[in-house]
Amino acid sequence: MRYLTNKTLIIVVTLVLAGTYAVSRYRQNKVLEKIIERLSADSRVAEALVTDVRYDPASKKHYTTIKFLEYDTKSRPLSPKYFTFSQDIIQFQAMVIRFDDFYVKSGHPLKGKSALIFLRVFALNGTGAQVFEINKIDTVPSGYAPQQPISRFELQLWKRFWDYALDPKEAKRVGIRNAQIEAPGTKFVPGILYTIVIEHDGGLRVDARPLPEIVRGEKIGL
DSSP states (O other), X not given: OOOOOHHHHXXXXXXXXXXXHHHHHHHHHXXXXXXXXXXXXXXXXXXXXXXXXXXXXXXXXXXXXXXXXXXXXXXXXXXXXXXXXXXXXXXXXXXXXXXXXXXXXXXXXXXXXXXXXEEEEEEEOSSOEEEEESOOTTSOOTTTSSSSOOOHHHXXXXXXXXXXXXXXXXHHHTTEEEXXXXXXXXXXXXXXXXXXXXXXXXXXXXXXXXXXXXXXXXXXXX
């Protein structure tokens, strides 16, 4: 039986250690990629588009009707809602809770991304605002029920929203970075699909992109 020389043994040990280190670095890089992916990820929470624009000679105003389609926590569509405004700059108001980055990085099942409840959709004018209610404060959010059972923790979040928004110590106790009201908006025009997304480590934004060419000019009754 041959025995390894000291020089050969050193080479073998070095190669084994190098291989182990390479595997370890590969795994670390994969974990880091996942963390970055979670921190920079976002989720679609609603879509909207203009379904009608008309002019009223009596009031001398243009009226814009939008279709608002919200998605639940499993990305399933809820019943659509239609709102008509005498303005085309429209905003969506929502209560938003951001969790600590630790939970986002780890992909926590309940705290792995920011949470929200849509409250109202509105358009400002010179003397006031046109406002339509989407959800009431202190009720089960439309995005969670009845399709998706809401946990006791999630229900508590919304019932104590203002406690978390106004008391940093209370928020920190349950892993909340901050809680606040947000109202992103944009100009609504025909031929554009507006997607409302929530950033997993942040808040709401409205993305806009042209409708696919195949549906332009078509009235599709489904």
